[in-house]
Amino acid sequence: MRIPARYNGPPDTANGGYACGTFAKLAADHQRPPVAVTLLVAPRLEHALEFRPGARRSQIWDGDRLIATMTTATAEFAAVEAVSLRAAAEASGRYRGRAGHPFPTCFVCGVNREPADGFPVAPGEVPGVPGTVACPWTPTAALSDRPELVWSVLDCPGGWTADPVREPMVLTRMxxxxxxxxxxxxPHVVVARRWRRQGRTATVGTALYDDRGELVAKATAMWTVVCVREPADGREQGDLDEVE
Structure with a gap:
């Protein structure tokens, strides 16, 4: 399998939610849902990856390097509470990624992507609700029936519950x-909340609601702080060789 270049997070590696959703779909016949995906290394784009199924744990390999594991999630988790469409639209106006985005070409939340080529997801702070961000999202027909793209939408808002402009983070488990x-x-609403922070990692929850306030999907994830360096060509690149 290969992850198409369109679905990037950092410039040269996959969007974490897209990768996790893709890997979870591969493992669906081997792991009882819900599937927990752990990213050990950021998956490279347009590169041959090998899926190795297992009864208890399935794996994704890049050559001789283990990239990700998939297991059945053992703990239940609650959905982040909904906010109104109006509150989400107001929160989106406070999106921090419009200035200093660490990965501005991200497929989901990047500010340097055309709306038709990515997701115009711009989660901003919800006043009076600490550690919570929200934004509207309207899926197109081409995007609504692919589970890995719903995983993508549930991914990035969780990272913006912190301040990734000051302290970039990447998804490591979802x-x-x-x-x-x-x-x-x-119209739908995406809402995310930071549940706890320990050292370099943060645990977050994300939920997707429709315009009637009904839950469409939910996720829980772990994010890990990374370094961002600026190469000679001026592009920002995450130091993603290893994430824990």
Missing amino acids: TAVLHRPPRPSA
Whole structure:
């Protein structure tokens, strides 16, 4: 399998949610859902990856390097509470990624992507609710029926519950539960909350609601702080060789 270049997070590696959703779909016949995906190394784009199924744990390999593992999630988790579509729209106006985004070409939340080529997801702080961000999202028909893309939408908002402009983080573990596909062309709300922070890692929850306030999907994830360096060509690149 290969992850297409379109679905990047950092410039040269996959968006974490897209990768996790893709790997979870591969493991669905071997691991009882919900599937927990752990990213050990950021998956490279347009590069041959090998799926190795297992009864208790499936794996993704890049040559002789273990990239990710998939297991059945053992702990249940609650959905982050909904906010109104109006509150989400107001919160989106406070999106910090519009200035100093660490990965501005990210497929989901990047500010240097055309709306037709990525997701215009711009989660901003919800006043009076600490560690919580939200934004509207309207899926197209082409994007609404692919589970890995719903995982993608549930990914990035969790990273913005902190301040990735000051302290860039990447997704290292994710579990998602999809109750039904989002409705094409209908407004939805994505809301994320930071549940706890320990050292370099943060645990977050993310949820997707429709315009009637009904839960469409939920996720829990772990994010890990990384370094961002600026190469000679001026592009920002995450130091993602190893994440723990």
